[in-house]
Amino acid sequence: MNNIPALLNHLDGNRESPTLSLAYASLSDEGIVEVSKFIRDNPFVKYLDLRGNNIQAKGAMALANGVKINRSLRSLNLKWNAIGQDPSGVSALCDTLKSNLTIGHVDFRNNRINNVGAKYIGEMLTANTTITHFDLSWNDLGVDGGIALLEGLKHNSTLVDCQLSGSKVGEETMHEVAFLLRRNRASAAYKASPNAAGAQLAEKDPKTANLGKPKAAQSPDGAAGEAEGEKSPPKRGPQAKANWTSKDSSTLMLRLMMKEREQVLPEDKLFYQQIAEHIDRLLLETNKHKQGRVDGEEREKLSTTGFLEREQRYIKEIRATEEALQKVISEKEEAQKELSGKSVTLQKLNEQSSDAVRESVAIQERHAAEEQELRKELRDVQHDKRELQEKLALNAKDLELLEQENERLRQHVKAFQRDVNEILA
Numbered sequence: 001m002n003n004i005p006a007l008l009n010h011l012d013g014n015r016e017s018p019t020l021s022l023a024y025a026s027l028s029d030e031g032i033v034e035v036s037k038f039i040r041d042n043p044f045v046k047y048l049d050l051r052g053n054n055i056q057a058k059g060a061m062a063l064a065n066g067v068k069i070n071r072s073l074r075s076l077n078l079k080w081n082a083i084g085q086d087p088s089g090v091s092a093l094c095d096t097l098k099s100n101l102t103i104g105h106v107d108f109r110n111n112r113i114n115n116v117g118a119k120y121i122g123e124m125l126t127a128n129t130t131i132t133h134f135d136l137s138w139n140d141l142g143v144d145g146g147i148a149l150l151e152g153l154k155h156n157s158t159l160v161d162c163q164l165s166g167s168k169v170g171e172e173t174m175h176e177v178a179f180l181l182r183r184n185r186a187s188a189a190y191k192a193s194p195n196a197a198g199a200q201l202a203e204k205d206p207k208t209a210n211l212g213k214p215k216a217a218q219s220p221d222g223a224a225g226e227a228e229g230e231k232s233p234p235k236r237g238p239q240a241k242a243n244w245t246s247k248d249s250s251t252l253m254l255r256l257m258m259k260e261r262e263q264v265l266p267e268d269k270l271f272y273q274q275i276a277e278h279i280d281r282l283l284l285e286t287n288k289h290k291q292g293r294v295d296g297e298e299r300e301k302l303s304t305t306g307f308l309e310r311e312q313r314y315i316k317e318i319r320a321t322e323e324a325l326q327k328v329i330s331e332k333e334e335a336q337k338e339l340s341g342k343s344v345t346l347q348k349l350n351e352q353s354s355d356a357v358r359e360s361v362a363i364q365e366r367h368a369a370e371e372q373e374l375r376k377e378l379r380d381v382q383h384d385k386r387e388l389q390e391k392l393a394l395n396a397k398d399l400e401l402l403e404q405e406n407e408r409l410r411q412h413v414k415a416f417q418r419d420v421n422e423i424l425a
């Protein structure tokens with residue numbers, strides 16, 4: 001969409017839409033400037049999709065100026081661009097995202113971001129408190145970039161999903177990132193309901209009290225927490241199983257992560273890590289099943305609620321329909337009577353029309369015969385005219401010959417008189 005007027009028309013048409021999609025629109029730097037102006041002054045746009053536009057540093061800096069002022073954006077999709085080709089573009093966007101309080105989803109996939117850009121992203125994650133999902137797949141971060149990203153993530157407690165496929169950050173860094181993301185997910189579950197039994201137990205346990213917080217906020221020692229943890233041991237047996245909540249699941253995950261940290265041997269660390277990942281998957285499936293059950297119960301409730309009211313309403317509608325049907329039947333009978341009368345009238349009109357047609361045909365035949373007679377007379381007159389014209393032409397020719405003969409005779413008489421005069425003289 002290199003045509004700026006067309007871009008402006010598209011932006012104006014989506015001024016009150018929550019989604020602005022310009023994916024694969026071939027935007028120029030001037031186009032990105034217009035998009036930046038649009039989102040800067042727009043309080044409605046929440047989802048901005050700029051995939052596949054080859055946006056580079058200049059465009060990224062222009063976009064950062066608009067995002068900095070905007071207070072409505074929730075998602076920023078910039079995959080399949082080139083904002084990392086020059087680190088200044090990544091730097092501008094990260095400076096803007098440091099203080100942004102609304103954007104939760106950022107997609108920087110396949111943007112040629114290197115280890116320098118990863119350093120800016122790590123610094124941004126240290127300061128940002130709203131981004132929950134970040135996709136950096138298929139960038140050339142490298143091991144150094146992965147370490148820089150990891151340092152920022154250690155001080156971040158809100159990011160719960162960070163995709164690094166194909167970014168070459170190293171397997172060890174990937175494990176560390178996965179551990180920190182599990183920590184943040186457990187922290188998010190705790191913050192959702194801190195008064196739940198499982199959350200309170202995790203808070204009192206010195207081994208899990210600080211796992212839901214970034215390292216900068218963790219307490220150097222857990223003596224006090226340990227003392228409090230002894231006062232309220234976790235419930236066991238059938239009662240604990242009956243009262244098991246999602247917060248208790250979060251507590252279990254926190255304990256497993258702490259156990260993973262305590263292990264020395266790599267195979268033991270891997271074992272606890274696999275257990276945590278497996279339980280994480282089970283919890284996700286459990287939540288899906290619970291949500292499905294709730295949805296099913298809600299659908300069943302909706303289908304059974306108000307059955308009698310619907311039945312009474314249907315009965316009233318049936319009665320009203322029967323009354324309307326009786327009225328329609330009476331109207332149909334009246335219409336049939338009216339139709340019979342109009343059919344008789346139509347038959348008379350058809351007969352009159354037939355008579356008029358026959359009379360019209362007879363008149364046309366008579367006129368045709370008269371026309372034939374007139375045409376014949378006209379042909380005769382034209383024939384007589386041609387004969388008279390031919391005779392007139394012959395008479396004119398004879399007259400011309402007579403005049404020529406008279407002229408010749410006059411000349412002869414003049415010559416004769418001249419000869420006579422000469423003789424007499």
